[in-house]
Amino acid sequence: MNVQESFNKFIKDSKRVLKVSRKPDGKEYLELAKISAIGVVIIGGIGYIIVCLGHVIGI
Structure with a gap:
């Protein structure tokens, strides 16, 4: 698959996602x-908590 085909597939998939998505x-x-x-x-x-434990232990 060359770059042009990959780009076209990406555009097609993106359009499909935008069609099925909606505003919440x-x-x-x-x-x-x-x-x-x-x-x-x-x-x-x-x-x-991790930072506090680090100070207590002395790291």
Whole structure:
């Protein structure tokens, strides 16, 4: 498969994705925002604990 065929396949696949995708409604958007915020808080908390343990251990 050459570069032109690969590019054409990418464009075709991208158009298909855009056709089936839709804009989330307010409830869906709020739910996604909450889940993302919870994930950020969890990852941040884990990072904070690791840094604190590093200071306690002396690394």
